[in-house]
Amino acid sequence: MYKYDQYDQAMVDTRVAEFRDQTARRIAGKMTEDQFKPLRLQNGLYLQLHAYMLRVAVPYGTLNSAQMRVLGDIADKYDRGYGHFTTRQNIQYNWIKLEDAPDILADLAKVEMHAIQTSGNCIRNISSDQFAGAAADELVDPRPYAELLRQWSSFHPEFLALPRKFKIAVIASDTDRAAMRLHDIGIQIVKNASGEIGAAFYVGGGMGRTPMIAPLIKDFVPLDQLITYSEACLRVYNRYGRRDNKYKARIKILVHELGKEEYTRQVEEEFAHLLTQGIEPPLAELERIIPYFADPAYEAGASDELDRSDPDFALWVDHNCHAHKQPGYMVATISLKPVGGIPGDASADQIRLMADLAKQYSFDELRVTHAQNIVLPHVKKSDLYTLWQSLDAAGLSTPNLDSIGDIIACPGLDYCSLANARSIPVAQKISERFAAQDKLDTIGELKLKISGCINACGHHHAGHIGILGVDRKGTENYQLSLGGCEGADTSLGTITGPGFSEDGVVDAVEKVTDLYLSERKDGERFLDTYRRIGMAPFKEALYG
Amino acid sequence: MKIVTGNDLKSGDVTWWTGSGWSRHIADAVDAGDEAEAILARESAAQRVNAAYVIDAERTADGIRPAHIKERIRALGPTVRLDLSLDPTATPERVL
Numbered sequence: 001m002y003k004y005d006q007y008d009q010a011m012v013d014t015r016v017a018e019f020r021d022q023t024a025r026r027i028a029g030k031m032t033e034d035q036f037k038p039l040r041l042q043n044g045l046y047l048q049l050h051a052y053m054l055r056v057a058v059p060y061g062t063l064n065s066a067q068m069r070v071l072g073d074i075a076d077k078y079d080r081g082y083g084h085f086t087t088r089q090n091i092q093y094n095w096i097k098l099e100d101a102p103d104i105l106a107d108l109a110k111v112e113m114h115a116i117q118t119s120g121n122c123i124r125n126i127s128s129d130q131f132a133g134a135a136a137d138e139l140v141d142p143r144p145y146a147e148l149l150r151q152w153s154s155f156h157p158e159f160l161a162l163p164r165k166f167k168i169a170v171i172a173s174d175t176d177r178a179a180m181r182l183h184d185i186g187i188q189i190v191k192n193a194s195g196e197i198g199a200a201f202y203v204g205g206g207m208g209r210t211p212m213i214a215p216l217i218k219d220f221v222p223l224d225q226l227i228t229y230s231e232a233c234l235r236v237y238n239r240y241g242r243r244d245n246k247y248k249a250r251i252k253i254l255v256h257e258l259g260k261e262e263y264t265r266q267v268e269e270e271f272a273h274l275l276t277q278g279i280e281p282p283l284a285e286l287e288r289i290i291p292y293f294a295d296p297a298y299e300a301g302a303s304d305e306l307d308r309s310d311p312d313f314a315l316w317v318d319h320n321c322h323a324h325k326q327p328g329y330m331v332a333t334i335s336l337k338p339v340g341g342i343p344g345d346a347s348a349d350q351i352r353l354m355a356d357l358a359k360q361y362s363f364d365e366l367r368v369t370h371a372q373n374i375v376l377p378h379v380k381k382s383d384l385y386t387l388w389q390s391l392d393a394a395g396l397s398t399p400n401l402d403s404i405g406d407i408i409a410c411p412g413l414d415y416c417s418l419a420n421a422r423s424i425p426v427a428q429k430i431s432e433r434f435a436a437q438d439k440l441d442t443i444g445e446l447k448l449k450i451s452g453c454i455n456a457c458g459h460h461h462a463g464h465i466g467i468l469g470v471d472r473k474g475t476e477n478y479q480l481s482l483g484g485c486e487g488a489d490t491s492l493g494t495i496t497g498p499g500f501s502e503d504g505v506v507d508a509v510e511k512v513t514d515l516y517l518s519e520r521k522d523g524e525r526f527l528d529t530y531r532r533i534g535m536a537p538f539k540e541a542l543y544g
Numbered sequence: 545m546k547i548v549t550g551n552d553l554k555s556g557d558v559t560w561w562t563g564s565g566w567s568r569h570i571a572d573a574v575d576a577g578d579e580a581e582a583i584l585a586r587e588s589a590a591q592r593v594n595a596a597y598v599i600d601a602e603r604t605a606d607g608i609r610p611a612h613i614k615e616r617i618r619a620l621g622p623t624v625r626l627d628l629s630l631d632p633t634a635t636p637e638r639v640l
Binding site for chain 2: 026027029032033047049050051052080094095096097098099342413414415417419422424425428471474475476
């Protein structure tokens with residue numbers, strides 16, 4: 001994985017020193033909160049319901065074991081013994097003291113990490129496919145391109161005060177595992193008819209109060225124009241994005257209001273101009289980055305055999321492991337969704353254990369997924385059983401990936417100052433209702449996502465079943481939606497009708513799954529059945 | 545009753561105005577009544593507490609109960625991690 005050069009390290013170290021000074025001045029009363037707030041937000045430090053919250057960037061979700069171990073140590077040393085992995089492939093700590101924040105950033109900087117641009121109206125952490133570099137179906141590893149974009153977007157002086165926040169995802173497979181088309185810019189690395197590698201640009205997607213699926217605006221941008229084209233997309237947005245209205249300020253609104261054709265025309269015009277300015281970094285920089293993402297030293301001739309005699313292990317393999325491009329290896333996903341647990345939370349001990357297991361069994365690499373799980377991307381099949389035993393002993397072997405138990409949930413009103421309703425208790429009750437493994441297996445793939453407010457951090461619009469918590473006259477109420485999907489066939493969920501109480505929405509989810517089971521045809525997933533029979537039968541089951 | 549709340553500048557802890565200072569326990573909060581706005585102005589200037597504001601609450605048999613669920617959760621802690629609550633007798637039911 002990428003290693004900082006002296007410029008990267010100097011930038012991060014300088015920022016730590018700067019923030020240490022700013023924090024000291026704030027605590028000494030030499031700065032007001034109005035003056036300090038934008039500075040702390042630029043360093044990922046929010047003030048939430050109960051305390052300061054620090055959001056740490058995990059670029060394109062990739063970590064090494066030393067970084068993961070430090071994340072565990074921070075949870076112990078500065079927080080309350082746990083961290084929360086987020087839908088942006090980052091980690092958040094919920095109980096940070098302001099006076100500790102500079103020390104935490106210094107600890108992070110020692111392992112080439114930071115919290116820069118995890119907040120504010122700037123280009124946020126670039127997200128990517130959690131199986132990058134390992135997936136059997138990828139064209140190339142998308143992370144070198146994500147890293148190039150990270151370098152371009154870090155402290156980019158023109159884009160530090162955009163109309164609103166800006167999120168970019170980069171993938172390189174037809175199977176979209178990163179919700180790419182629900183980003184401000186989604187980039188898919190593709191091959192054209194001449195066999196050249198380039199980038200397809202999807203612009204203007206997003207969730208929030210006005211969810212939109214990004215349209216394709218350019219099907220092929222040569223790699224030596226990747227940054228220039230990105231810059232053109234951002235420039236048009238920066239120039240015409242709605243700064244007058246926070247709720248209409250995201251690029252999706254601009255693209256929608258201008259229309260895809262007009263937005264694209266303006267981007268092309270800007271692109272043509274920028275090509276004359278020579279802003280593209282030399283290809284040598286990309287060529288410098290690519291070797292950092294070279295394949296690890298796989299064992300030649302590693303056995304493809306897997307002893308499945310332990311039924312619990314076999315179950316976990318079937319649910320949580322995926323094909324690897326290298327014979328004899330698999331991609332193992334650690335579910336952070338135990339029955340009745342808090343989605344995405346992991347204790348300091350669990351975080352350190354995952355770091356150790358990555359060191360021992362996965363060439364020192366981990367990934368954070370947007371579904372709030374952790375991936376060990378390169379595990380030898382012959383090591384899988386021993387790995388599973390270690391995970392099982394630590395409560396990390398729940399075999400529920402992509403099932404109704406693998407729920408995405410934002411922190412909700414238990415932690416978040418923006419939330420209108422709690423998300424986590426609903427997730428806990430649903431996972432308990434569907435705890436029986438045979439029930440989970442009978443239902444099959446079903447992605448359920450919960451947000452505690454319309455900002456949609458829990459991706460409810462993209463849930464096969466989505467739940468949105470709202471405040472109805474001071475009482476929590478939950479809207480149900482069906483038919484969302486974040487993959488290659490991205491779709492947005494449709495609200496079923498009137499909302500439900502906390503317990504009522506759990507019953508409603510069960511009614512929906514019961515109807516699906518009674519109506520499905522052979523081989524159909526929940527989403528397939530929904531798309532075939534439509535909303536009406538589900539409405540009838542819920543409200544009839 | 546009107547009570548004044550905010551987050552402690554250094555720790556970020558939820559804090560409540562007691563009439564003479566700030567406490568992490570809502571049980572120590574006092575009715576700020578007509579003085580609420582003056583307290584806010586004075587305490588904002590003192591910069592010990594971030595983003596202080598006034599909320600509605602009532603005194604019940606169980607103690608002071610903020611009118612809105614968000615403030616009740618602030619007073620208690622996350623309902624899903626009651627082990628982190630300041631109140632060892634806390635239950636989600638009491639909050640909701």
